[in-house]
Amino acid sequence: MSSPLPGGPALPQERRLVTAIPGPKSQELHARKLGAVAAGVGTTLPVYITRAGGGVVEDVDGNSLIDFGSGIAVTNVGNAAELVVEKASAQLAAFTHTCFMVTPYEGYVAVAEALNELTPGDHEKRTALFNSGAEAVENAVKIARHYTKRTAVVVFDHGYHGRTNLTMGMTAKNMPYKEGFGPFAPEVYRVPVAYPYRWLTGPENAADEAAAAAIDIINKQIGAHNVAAIVIEPIQGEGGFIEPAKGFLPKIVEFARENGIVFVADEIQTGFCRTGQWFACEDEGIVPDLITTAKGIAGGLPLAAVTGRAEIMDAVHGGGLGGTYGGNPVACAAAIGSIETMKQLDLNAKAQAIGETMLTRLRAMQEKFDTIGDVRGRGAMIAIELVKPGTKEPDPQTTAAVAAACHQQGLLVLTAGTYGNVLRFLPPLVIPQELLNEGLDILESAFAGL
Numbered sequence: 001m002s003s004p005l006p007g008g009p010a011l012p013q014e015r016r017l018v019t020a021i022p023g024p025k026s027q028e029l030h031a032r033k034l035g036a037v038a039a040g041v042g043t044t045l046p047v048y049i050t051r052a053g054g055g056v057v058e059d060v061d062g063n064s065l066i067d068f069g070s071g072i073a074v075t076n077v078g079n080a081a082e083l084v085v086e087k088a089s090a091q092l093a094a095f096t097h098t099c100f101m102v103t104p105y106e107g108y109v110a111v112a113e114a115l116n117e118l119t120p121g122d123h124e125k126r127t128a129l130f131n132s133g134a135e136a137v138e139n140a141v142k143i144a145r146h147y148t149k150r151t152a153v154v155v156f157d158h159g160y161h162g163r164t165n166l167t168m169g170m171t172a173k174n175m176p177y178k179e180g181f182g183p184f185a186p187e188v189y190r191v192p193v194a195y196p197y198r199w200l201t202g203p204e205n206a207a208d209e210a211a212a213a214a215i216d217i218i219n220k221q222i223g224a225h226n227v228a229a230i231v232i233e234p235i236q237g238e239g240g241f242i243e244p245a246k247g248f249l250p251k252i253v254e255f256a257r258e259n260g261i262v263f264v265a266d267e268i269q270t271g272f273c274r275t276g277q278w279f280a281c282e283d284e285g286i287v288p289d290l291i292t293t294a295k296g297i298a299g300g301l302p303l304a305a306v307t308g309r310a311e312i313m314d315a316v317h318g319g320g321l322g323g324t325y326g327g328n329p330v331a332c333a334a335a336i337g338s339i340e341t342m343k344q345l346d347l348n349a350k351a352q353a354i355g356e357t358m359l360t361r362l363r364a365m366q367e368k369f370d371t372i373g374d375v376r377g378r379g380a381m382i383a384i385e386l387v388k389p390g391t392k393e394p395d396p397q398t399t400a401a402v403a404a405a406c407h408q409q410g411l412l413v414l415t416a417g418t419y420g421n422v423l424r425f426l427p428p429l430v431i432p433q434e435l436l437n438e439g440l441d442i443l444e445s446a447f448a449g450l
Ligand SMILES: *Cc1c(COP(=O)(O)O)cnc(C)c1O
Pocket: 131, 132, 133, 134, 135, 137, 160, 161, 162, 163, 233, 237, 238, 266, 267, 268, 269, 294, 295
């Protein structure tokens, strides 16, 4: 079963448990971690990884776990994907850094060209590169403020945008992201999002009512003419894979257009084939003014971008944007390899197929297990929301128990959600079908064993 995969090194594509999870070597390393690494840096599952590729991660004890996390939607093309390794290695040997702001190089320009082409809309675009998602969001706000000469930023319930001061303020959830870390940047305002499962008057009313409520708050409490940017994830990630009810996003975009507000799509988690499209906005034909990307862009190397309308992006004076490492040449080479892999392997089609398998199986599980309140998502970005049976009361305890049971059986799953009651599934898009099915079998037994 050890065939070389375009999506990673020639690792046996199998689940293999040879110790308890975590095993003795992982436990030893974890003791070192606790003595050396700041306690605030948590880990979901303390198995220490030595190799990863395709649909598995291998640990120091020789266990091979099925990966339903992709390092949080990063290794869409697989871990150590062939072209990523090849291009990044060549770049590593040629030069590692000059600082694009000092003496530039082609890789940065090539990534900018690729993003300008791949992102929605056929208008003239420009791109600037950064290191992390949070940095991209910060820069989108900087650019929107500079362009509009306005200050207010509108974000949404359940939104997540990062851990820097501004992006913490833009993030909805207090624990663990914001607790004790304030004060936060001013001029950030939060409005409702059309969360179908939890919309009080029913999912069918969510789009209209949530958009009306959001617009009303903007008009009454902020003043539309004071708003520089509206920033939203087309599918909310950390918030629990909430797909805003159809029709909600277009209404918000229309409002932004009518009022000279820059509409920013934060596609950091949803981008790069994750949802079965290059970008999740495409499903409703939305063309954002600016789009932030990171996670899936470079096959695991740190890279982020803001891409958008040339007149907005170019409004900022020379030297106003940048950073020492932004658009590092090795990360850019990895991004070129990653994007090429997505095209070669048609990872949009792969993501759609993963979505079909997952949604079918999970909906069948929902019939059997009444703790599964909602099944949702698109492509390889799928989640289930767990509730107390017969109610919509969130059940974070059962969520944690199911995740722990999966981990014990060698399936890496992540939790999410404002109420901590969402299990989210983000397999690498190159995961073999048998491993996908096996992972879902493990999940099903975890529910059966509750
Ligand atoms: C992860 C994420 C961020 C922050 O990215 P970092 O690279 O962790 O700073 C911002 N927005 C969304 C939607 C994300 O999923």
